[in-house]
Amino acid sequence: MNMTRVLFIITGLEGGGAEKALVNLLRAMDKQTYNISVLVIFGDKKGTDIVDGVTYHTLFGNNHSIVYKIAKHLYLDWHTPALLTYLTRRKVPDYYDVIVSFLEGDSLLYHSFVFDRAQRNISWVHTDLVENHWSARHFVGEDEKKAYSTLNGVVFVSEYAQTQFNKVFHLSENIKQYICPNIINETEIVQKSQELVTDVLKRTFTICSVGRLEEVKGYDMVVEAARILKRQGTDVDFWIIGTGSQEKRLRALIQGAGVDDIVHLLGYKANPYPYMRMADIFLSSSRAEGLPLVFGEAMCLGKPIVATRTIGALTILQDGEYGKIVDMSPSAIAGIITELQMNHSLLAHCGELSRIGKKQFDAQNVLDIVESVLGKNK
Incomplete structure (x- = not known):
């Protein structure tokens, strides 16, 4: 059996519940079935919970990186994503069966730069985007909507998160939606x-x-x-x-x-x-x-x-x-x-x-x- 190649994209691996949920999921996934890589946007992996059998790539050392600040400034203020796109694609030169942005905001933004690197593209939504649409500030204009509209599927951690999402973004019925709670390692x-x-x-x-x-x-x-x-x-x-x-x-x-x-x-x-x-x-x-x-x-x-x-x-x-x-x-x-x-x-x-x-x-x-x-x- 050929292993399924999966790339997860996450802002960082420290701190929040979504980050912890990804680590728990990586631990539980069958490494004989899935060849798993993770692109960490910010962080050098020091102090993070590294899972055996998973390959890690880091885009920026942290969000104070001069290169990051210049690239994000060009995108947010000048509507020019060229440098962010180049840096992301340089880190993701390979092709995957599936690429997953495991969080809203930057995770989805950087994912959008490499949509063509996968047969299928999936994104996770963890929050109530009606009450707390925090991710909008990471995108210019309609870019967030365009990114979600290009996906093959969206995964929600609860039915309510799905309901609220669909009040904000009206996606095509061709984009499959799933409900999947997080894993906890008791x-x-x-x-x-x-x-x-x-x-x-x-x-x-x-x-x-x-x-x-x-x-x-x-x-x-x-x-x-x-x-x-x-x-x-x-x-x-x-x-x-x-x-x-x-x-x-x-x-x-x-x-x-x-x-x-x-x-x-x-x-x-x-x-x-x-x-x-x-x-x-x-x-x-x-x-x-x-x-x-x-x-x-x-x-x-x-x-x-x-x-x-x-x-x-x-x-x-x-x-x-x-x-x-x-x-x-x-x-x-x-x-x-x-x-x-x-x-x-x-x-x-x-x-x-x-x-x-x-x-x-x-x-x-x-x-x-x-x-x-x-x-x-x-």
Whole structure:
């Protein structure tokens, strides 16, 4: 049997849920069936989770690269993609059975420069593009729509992500659409969660959040919720794991609210699981979510989950069956934290429900869908 040659294109391999989802998928895919390569747009692979049997290529060292800045400037400001196209095609000289952009934005943009290098072109959509069309800023004019319209198929991590996408882009019926949740490696998560943490001490009831420090993640609401809790005399700590463009603003908000003693920005952690395990609650304060992988990771650790009312939260938590869903406000977040802190039996029950919810991330079911998407050579 001839192996199916697949190239995945991803912005980077550190940080977000989509990046982690790709690493989990690469690990699970059959290396006897698929000859897999990955084009990483930004990063030198240091500190990333490299999967055996996968070939990696890097386009730019990071997004501060002078060459990248010039090339992106020519595209965004002068509508001239020639340099970006040349650099991408130089890195992707070969032909593949399938090329996959595994994320919106730059992943799809660079994919569009090498559409002719594959028999089939597929793209993954992870987010709600009505509420959070963040990818639009990476394209000029109708280029994003043209790129999606040229694909052979689009994969969505949830039905809602598909519904929202189709409100923004009206694609031909010839472009096949698939629903495919992400894979979660429960064994690895539980194992990694046992590693020793030395940079922070658990001293009281603790709430942990993991995600990019961006406005869409709603960490400003967490800061205000912390202020409410402190003012009412509730002793809690918040651990926020991640980096992003809003870090400076968040630090100012934390200082201004007088909660720098209980809200801790811990930065990026290659292994966030020990922090999640040690915490009493996992909190998602997002304003929009597609199908957040971190919810499944929290479920593997049996963590009670509190989430603001986003479609991703409603989907994974099954309208509140596997976790607590609250209104998108600091007072609602503070209220449920107080309730769970005071009611130990309710807290334990939420942890049990969380563990039950992890069944939706079964690896074999996901791999069957991926095989139908990618196909395989005879």
